[in-house]
Amino acid sequence: MLMPISANTPWYCYIQARYRLPMLLIxxxxxxxxxxxxxxxxxGGLSLLMWGRLKHQVLWDVDLLFxxxxxxxxxLALAKDPKFDVVSMDEDFSDSETIVSxxxxxxxxARWVNVDYLTRSKWYYFHKDTIDQRGDFEEEVELEGRKIHxxxxxxxxxxxxxxxxxxxxxxxxxxxxNDLSYDLRHVFILFEQERENPEFWSYIRKKTERFxxxxxxxxxxxxxxxxxxxxxxxxxxxxxxxxxxxxxWEE
Amino acid sequence: xxxxxxxxLSGEGGQGLILAGIILAEAAAIYDEKNAIQTQSYGPxxxxxxxxxxxIISEDEIDYPKATCIDLLLSLTQEACDKYAGELKxxxxxxxxxxxxxRVPEDDFRIFRLPILETARDKMGKLIVxxxxxxxxxxxxxxxxxxxxIEKALLARVPKxxxxxxxxxxxxxxxxxxxxxxxxxx
Numbered sequence: 045m046l047m048p049i050s051a052n053t054p055w056y057c058y059i060q061a062r063y064r065l066p067m068l069l070i071x072x073x074x075x076x077x078x079x080x081x082x083x084x085x086x087x088g089g090l091s092l093l094m095w096g097r098l099k100h101q102v103l104w105d106v107d108l109l110f111x112x113x114x115x116x117x118x119x120l121a122l123a124k125d126p127k128f129d130v131v132s133m134d135e136d137f138s139d140s141e142t143i144v145s146x147x148x149x150x151x152x153x154a155r156w157v158n159v160d161y162l163t164r165s166k167w168y169y170f171h172k173d174t175i176d177q178r179g180d181f182e183e184e185v186e187l188e189g190r191k192i193h194x195x196x197x198x199x200x201x202x203x204x205x206x207x208x209x210x211x212x213x214x215x216x217x218x219x220x221x222n223d224l225s226y227d228l229r230h231v232f233i234l235f236e237q238e239r240e241n242p243e244f245w246s247y248i249r250k251k252t253e254r255f256x257x258x259x260x261x262x263x264x265x266x267x268x269x270x271x272x273x274x275x276x277x278x279x280x281x282x283x284x285x286x287x288x289x290x291x292x293w294e295e
Numbered sequence: 296x297x298x299x300x301x302x303x304l305s306g307e308g309g310q311g312l313i314l315a316g317i318i319l320a321e322a323a324a325i326y327d328e329k330n331a332i333q334t335q336s337y338g339p340x341x342x343x344x345x346x347x348x349x350x351i352i353s354e355d356e357i358d359y360p361k362a363t364c365i366d367l368l369l370s371l372t373q374e375a376c377d378k379y380a381g382e383l384k385x386x387x388x389x390x391x392x393x394x395x396x397x398r399v400p401e402d403d404f405r406i407f408r409l410p411i412l413e414t415a416r417d418k419m420g421k422l423i424v425x426x427x428x429x430x431x432x433x434x435x436x437x438x439x440x441x442x443x444x445i446e447k448a449l450l451a452r453v454p455k456x457x458x459x460x461x462x463x464x465x466x467x468x469x470x471x472x473x474x475x476x477x478x479x480x481x
Binding site: 060062063100101102103131133147149151153154155156158216220221222223224226229232275276277278279 | 309311314317320321324325330331332333334335356357358359360361421422423427451452453454455456457460461
């Protein structure tokens, strides 16, 4: 059932009711595991939800970005709280040029949430850099008579804007005019939230420059904006000043 | 249906089958209030172009999240059909794209050869919506979620202004399913 929405609706209320408690307990368990093994960050749509940037209900999953493949091996070997049933969905790691992934599903009282383990070249360090400066996501949630404490390294929205804009998946979505692309959706949601914020643009520029991807980001953003009609975002207005600001980026 | 219903969507990368699986699971879990899980799995068997997405939908609790006895298999490529048809249960539903899948296994399946890719490309003018046409076919044939639920789940994911194309693609899938059921006398 869809929940009534108000401006003050807490982020976890956008998790469908029957999966809300399992998801929060998984985040609490990940907080505990992080104390034992601090080499992953939470990324993806859920991180945007937790930071209050997304306000819609979907079936959320947990994406954990690890430092490297070895870190995933170590994490797989860590004992998880026995209240969860953890099932490996893959027979082996899936290796491609751009990403290594391993999919699992965590069950709590027969309610299953996908928890995916990923590693993507330098992106772990990209996110960790900001988290180290700004701190973890921390919150105590009371739900169904339980106090659930979450303290996790959760990727920051501005970093996700960069990561998603540059992702190979988004490139493919652009080339096929996939208007159902969730990366494009997240990029446009963040863009509309931040478009008039000079600090946002300054941060995007500096951070991307530091990771030697500024020319690529410039090209990609201009391409996204240029093709917005074709990919379902023709209603988003791009002021000349924003297009100029991005065009002026130089490494 | 029995309480647990397992669906596998298979084809090749770029056909949007993982997203189709997600939309189907959201229709079941968010709009029809059933239990659902969608998974994408990769392994040695999934390499080489074929990709698959699985959805389990149940009115009861789902005690195990992996598909073990497929009730409905969609295959949009020959390779996917060859790889995965063997795991379809006897009496299960096999939906294949009429143009790209020439050989189907001879077994105790209900087989539907439907022009899914052709409908997306020629009637909708956009091959990328083949996954949405396929969703209409799957729901039309299986009734595993309500039409209202799949429409809502789809529209919740499309950007403003593109609702019409995606709704038309879904409706085209339902029409293909209705015509196929009529011709099979079911």
